[in-house]
Amino acid sequence: MPATKSARRSDATKMAAAQKEISVSEFFAKNRHLLGFDNPRKALLTTVKEAVDNSLDACEEAGILPEIWVHIEPTAAGKYKVGIQDNGPGILKKQIPLIFGKLLYGSKFHRLRQSRGQQGIGISAAGMYGVQTTGKPVKIVSKVSKGKPAHYYEIQIDTKRNEPKILNGKGDGEDIPAGEKGLAYIEKHGIEWVPQDHGTRVTIELEAKFVRGRGSVDEYLEQTAIANPHVTLHYLDPESYQYDYTRSAEALPPEPKEIKPHPYGTELGRLAAMMEESEAMSVSEFFRTKFSRVTPAIARKLCESAKVSVRGSVHKVDRPQVEKLFEAIQSTKISPPATDCICPIGEDLILKGLHHVVPGEFYAAATRPPAVYRGNPFVVEVGLAYGGTAPTQNVTRDLLNDLLDETDTRTVRQFLIHTFNGLGGDSADKIVKESGLKTRQAPSGLKPKERDKLLAAMKNVNVSEGQQMNILRYANRVPLQFQQSACAVTQTVIGTNWRGYGLTQSRGSMPKGPVSLMVHIASVWVPFTSESKEAIASYPEIQKEIRLGLQAVGRKLGMYLRRRLKVRQQSDRREVFQRYLKEVASAVSVINAAEEKELYEQLLNVARKRTAEADTKLDDRGRKVEEDPSQLNLGDNVLIVNPAHHEAAINRVVTAPEEAEEDAEA
Numbered sequence: 136m137p138a139t140k141s142a143r144r145s146d147a148t149k150m151a152a153a154q155k156e157i158s159v160s161e162f163f164a165k166n167r168h169l170l171g172f173d174n175p176r177k178a179l180l181t182t183v184k185e186a187v188d189n190s191l192d193a194c195e196e197a198g199i200l201p202e203i204w205v206h207i208e209p210t211a212a213g214k215y216k217v218g219i220q221d222n223g224p225g226i227l228k229k230q231i232p233l234i235f236g237k238l239l240y241g242s243k244f245h246r247l248r249q250s251r252g253q254q255g256i257g258i259s260a261a262g263m264y265g266v267q268t269t270g271k272p273v274k275i276v277s278k279v280s281k282g283k284p285a286h287y288y289e290i291q292i293d294t295k296r297n298e299p300k301i302l303n304g305k306g307d308g309e310d311i312p313a314g315e316k317g318l319a320y321i322e323k324h325g326i327e328w329v330p331q332d333h334g335t336r337v338t339i340e341l342e343a344k345f346v347r348g349r350g351s352v353d354e355y356l357e358q359t360a361i362a363n364p365h366v367t368l369h370y371l372d373p374e375s376y377q378y379d380y381t382r383s384a385e386a387l388p389p390e391p392k393e394i395k396p397h398p399y400g401t402e403l404g405r406l407a408a409m410m411e412e413s414e415a416m417s418v419s420e421f422f423r424t425k426f427s428r429v430t431p432a433i434a435r436k437l438c439e440s441a442k443v444s445v446r447g448s449v450h451k452v453d454r455p456q457v458e459k460l461f462e463a464i465q466s467t468k469i470s471p472p473a474t475d476c477i478c479p480i481g482e483d484l485i486l487k488g489l490h491h492v493v494p495g496e497f498y499a500a501a502t503r504p505p506a507v508y509r510g511n512p513f514v515v516e517v518g519l520a521y522g523g524t525a526p527t528q529n530v531t532r533d534l535l536n537d538l539l540d541e542t543d544t545r546t547v548r549q550f551l552i553h554t555f556n557g558l559g560g561d562s563a564d565k566i567v568k569e570s571g572l573k574t575r576q577a578p579s580g581l582k583p584k585e586r587d588k589l590l591a592a593m594k595n596v597n598v599s600e601g602q603q604m605n606i607l608r609y610a611n612r613v614p615l616q617f618q619q620s621a622c623a624v625t626q627t628v629i630g631t632n633w634r635g636y637g638l639t640q641s642r643g644s645m646p647k648g649p650v651s652l653m654v655h656i657a658s659v660w661v662p663f664t665s666e667s668k669e670a671i672a673s674y675p676e677i678q679k680e681i682r683l684g685l686q687a688v689g690r691k692l693g694m695y696l697r698r699r700l701k702v703r704q705q706s707d708r709r710e711v712f713q714r715y716l717k718e719v720a721s722a723v724s725v726i727n728a729a730e731e732k733e734l735y736e737q738l739l740n741v742a743r744k745r746t747a748e749a750d751t752k753l754d755d756r757g758r759k760v761e762e763d764p765s766q767l768n769l770g771d772n773v774l775i776v777n778p779a780h781h782e783a784a785i786n787r788v789v790t791a792p793e794e795a796e797e798d799a800e801a
């Protein structure tokens with residue numbers, strides 16, 4: 136059959152008319168889910184997170200102990216205004232529009248140095264989302280020193296051109312004079328600013344949803360405080376609750392050093408581009424100055440094995456020679472990158488941070504030695520807290536009311552699982568059953584009596600056994616709250632055998648037990664799985680380090696749990712002895728006329744000796760208090776406490792709205 140000739144729908148000329156460059160802002164405006172703006176709830180968190188992370192980075196880089204104000208205020212139904220201010224170094228006037236009104240503009244992308252931000256997208260993307268959803272511009276106040284004027288900008292991103300559009304001061308921004316005059320100016324123009332000698336405040340109005348519990352701003356700020364004990368945070372939430380986290384460490388973390396890329400981590404294309412972009416110099420000088428760990432001898436060796444002139448110009452190297460050089464790098468022994476550029480949190484501060492926030496009886500921490508993936512140095516740290524009350528048991532009636540009013544889940548069971556970290560389906564079922572509520576009962580429709588029953592069930596049901604391990608993931612001290620299952624951390628936790636450490640675990644799933652686990656990865660470049668920086672990619676080198684860290688704390692937990700079990704068993708045995716010894720003594724004295732009391736004392740002594748382990752007391756480092764510390768020497772990075780004495784929270788003060796108003800009146 137002859138092929139039917141179909142009419143041509145288009146041709147190269149017509150198609151060419153539709154082909155044009157796509158600006159990065161247009162791309163990300165369309166694909167905002169890639170940056171963490173997939174729904175209003177996450178958009179709020181991402182906005183706060185981007186601004187707070189920037190503030191922390193800027194303060195630390197400038198050597199200032201960070202103090203940060205976070206203010207979230209409802210403006211209309213489904214709309215919120217988010218203001219974040221820091222006491223950082225401030226931003227130069229000419230940089231402000233570029234930082235807040237242009238995607239892919241930043242100071243951190245081109246360097247290899249441990250920081251929270253790395254891409255140069257975060258805060259401008261938040262501003263762009265705000266403009267898209269409310270039409271309101273991003274407002275920025277920035278001040279670099281006491282005597283100098285502050286700058287005030289209202290900016291909107293022009294997504295077509297990826298350029299900032301300045302709306303105030305006839306397109307030039309406004310200057311706020313220093314001193315008293317400035318305060319009057321701020322007051323008159325309704326500009327929001329906590330008076331400070333220097334710092335930056337960014338205000339973004341956006342479509343958002345405020346929730347509490349898992350994945351919330353509350354959770355992010357609390358977890359930030361755990362991993363950053365040097366930060367003071369003031370947080371005023373949309374319901375006018377004021378939270379103040381005051382710093383517990385007065386010293387800044389050591390300053391991370393910037394390093395040059397390591398040859399092993401440089402791909403072929405990148406090597407070619409670096410050579411092309413380099414200023415004029417010899418090939419040998421290029422390798423020595425642009426990379427870390429390349430000595431003159433190694434540079435010569437690379438050139439010799441690639442048959443490239445050592446003294447020839449780097450710009451004369453052609454593509455086949457670049458390929459040869461690349462191959463030479465792979466086959467030449469070059470020492471691994473310096474690792475003193477990474478600043479871990481440290482075992483002591485991890486123990487301190489975890490103990491302050493997560494209730495428990497046993498804590499262990501491990502900071503692994505530095506390792507390298509794709510030429511980038513990194514450090515893995517693990518902290519573990521065992522015991523303590525379940526998250527459902529610490530809830531007050533007021534908080535439960537708030538949580539129930541805000542949730543968008545459809546059943547009480549879903550509400551429990553989604554709100555409380557680590558509470559598995561089995562435990563949720565138990566609570567629903569105990570409360571006597573219907574299985575498909577909607578959380579929003581609960582009457583006060585039913586809420587009482589639910590609260591009572593949450594307090595009474597022992598969920599610690601069915602409780603899932605709660606994982607707190609961090610990258611460069613930033614908590615990661617989404618994409619848990621896509622993350623190398625979770626995958627490695629699941630792949631580790633926790634049964635050997637005294638926890639229950641079915642194959643291929645998360646271990647169970649009252650355990651909170653913190654895993655921190657610090658690196659000059661954290662390999663996230665996407666631009667929204669929510670999960671860490673599974674490089675085998677990183678997984679190996681995580682596994683070793685988990686094993687280090689797991690072994691200590693196992694030793695502690697085995698010892699605790701033994702102590703319990705012996706004390707049960709002793710109880711049984713004591714229960715019957717009196718009768719044994721009186722029976723024997725009837726038979727052989729022995730002195731009953733004396734016999735009883737002797738038998739008691741024997742029983743005590745045979746169950747001596749029940750008396751074992753462990754000190755706060757996990758060592759046996761009496762003789763023979765070798766029996767349970769858990770090392771220095773362990774903390775054992777009496778959970779009954781746990782004092783909640785990291786120097787956190789929460790002020791309810793009424794009190795805040797009264798305070799203000801007073």
Ligand SMILES: Nc1ncnc2c1ncn2[C@@H]1O[C@H](COP(=O)(O)OP(=O)(O)OP(=O)(O)O)[C@@H](O)[C@H]1O
Nearest residue numbers: 189193234241242243252253254255256257258335
């Ligand atoms: N509060 C601030 N104080 C001082 N400088 C800031 C502040 N916020 C942002 N900057 C500067 O603006 C740049 C851009 O910030 P942005 O959030 O867009 O990206 P980033 O933090 O570099 O990377 P990421 O996209 O990974 O968050 C930063 O690199 C920093 O130099």
